[in-house]
Amino acid sequence: MKKMYKGFTLFALLVVSAIILAACGGSETESGEAAEAETYTMVLTNEVATTHAKHLKMEELAKKIEEKSGGRIKTEIYPSKQLYTDADAVSSLGSGSVHMAWPPTAQLEKINEEVGVVGLPFSLRNDLLLESVEYKNDLNDLLSGFLNEKNIKHLGILRATGGVIITTKKEIKDVKDFENLKLSIAGGQTQINIMSNIGANAISMPISEAPTSLAQGVVDGVFTSPNAWSTGIGDIGKYGTIIEGFVPMTYSMVIDGKWFDQLPKDLQDVIVEASNEVVNSYAQNSIDADAKEIEVVKEYAQITEFTEDQIAEIKEMVQPSLKDFEEKFPEAYEKFKAIDEKY
Numbered sequence: 001m002k003k004m005y006k007g008f009t010l011f012a013l014l015v016v017s018a019i020i021l022a023a024c025g026g027s028e029t030e031s032g033e034a035a036e037a038e039t040y041t042m043v044l045t046n047e048v049a050t051t052h053a054k055h056l057k058m059e060e061l062a063k064k065i066e067e068k069s070g071g072r073i074k075t076e077i078y079p080s081k082q083l084y085t086d087a088d089a090v091s092s093l094g095s096g097s098v099h100m101a102w103p104p105t106a107q108l109e110k111i112n113e114e115v116g117v118v119g120l121p122f123s124l125r126n127d128l129l130l131e132s133v134e135y136k137n138d139l140n141d142l143l144s145g146f147l148n149e150k151n152i153k154h155l156g157i158l159r160a161t162g163g164v165i166i167t168t169k170k171e172i173k174d175v176k177d178f179e180n181l182k183l184s185i186a187g188g189q190t191q192i193n194i195m196s197n198i199g200a201n202a203i204s205m206p207i208s209e210a211p212t213s214l215a216q217g218v219v220d221g222v223f224t225s226p227n228a229w230s231t232g233i234g235d236i237g238k239y240g241t242i243i244e245g246f247v248p249m250t251y252s253m254v255i256d257g258k259w260f261d262q263l264p265k266d267l268q269d270v271i272v273e274a275s276n277e278v279v280n281s282y283a284q285n286s287i288d289a290d291a292k293e294i295e296v297v298k299e300y301a302q303i304t305e306f307t308e309d310q311i312a313e314i315k316e317m318v319q320p321s322l323k324d325f326e327e328k329f330p331e332a333y334e335k336f337k338a339i340d341e342k343y
Contacts, residue, residue, distance in 0.1 A: 064274035106187040114332035116190040121318040124248040156253035156279035161225035166237035226293035235300040
């Protein structure tokens with residue numbers, strides 16, 4: 001496994017060009033024996049630091065793939081936007097320059113808005129993400145169907161965080177406290193609509209801009225992860241509000257479907273098996289990480305956790321978002337509902 005931690009230079013460009021050429025010529029074999037002996041290069045990219053949990057798990061996946069394939073798949077990881085941002089990586093799947101990315105699932109709505117069904121309020125359940133392989137496989141099949149026109153295959157949904165609403169001046173202790181709150185979010189239109197349902201005015205912006213916007217009063221609050229709070233926003237945030245299960249914040253493990261399909265079947269199975277193993281551990285890791293980071297920010301902030309009654313009130317308030325989505329994408333909504341009811 002190569003770890004591409006240096007700056008993205010002409011050398012990296014030459015490497016990418018070589019990968020493209022290899023991808024064009026590497027899939028044709030004259031016999032089953034030749035296919036078994038052939039090696040493949042798999043390029044993975046992300047936009048986070050090498051210390052971030054997502055990158056560390058991507059390294060774990062790469063190691064598993066190399067080991068399980070007996071070295072027939074060689075992996076190269078480009079972290080910290082050295083090759084692409086997550087959004088650009090998704091757009092480049094199919095070009096041969098990158099084979100796998102783990103973007104926020106909400107970014108995939110730009111390809112097909114139906115993906116937003118897994119971002120609806122209270123849509124994903126931690127217990128199933130932790131324990132049910134069948135549930136996760138059904139979600140993969142559903143999301144792959146939404147992305148099929150772009151030859152993108154969905155291999156796993158990764159729980160990024162349960163999320164926390166961070167404010168500087170106004171403590172959010174009740175549903176009514178959201179009224180007219182200017183709230184920074186990283187998601188798309190689905191999240192904007194959800195926040196509107198509870199009375200907040202959501203503004204979509206990169207998390208990198210949130211600390212400055214919060215400090216300068218451009219926004220009143222930020223909806224993000226406990227990790228982003230402790231490592232980025234810091235003591236600018238004086239209050240935190242946790243609403244269990246409110247808006248799922250996930251990454252999607254996506255792969256170039258055209259590249260994946262030309263691999264020998266046994267190597268396809270290796271990638272799927274390794275991906276499943278990483279997905280299964282990621283959920284518990286993120287739950288544990290959330291709890292750890294919340295303890296860190298308690299040194300300078302007050303934390304409020306909504307009660308079951310308050311959550312029930314939130315669920316009632318966000319019904320318009322569910323109905324709007326159902327009316328706009330009835331087939332996607334029914335398919336997701338069938339999966340949910342199955343378990």
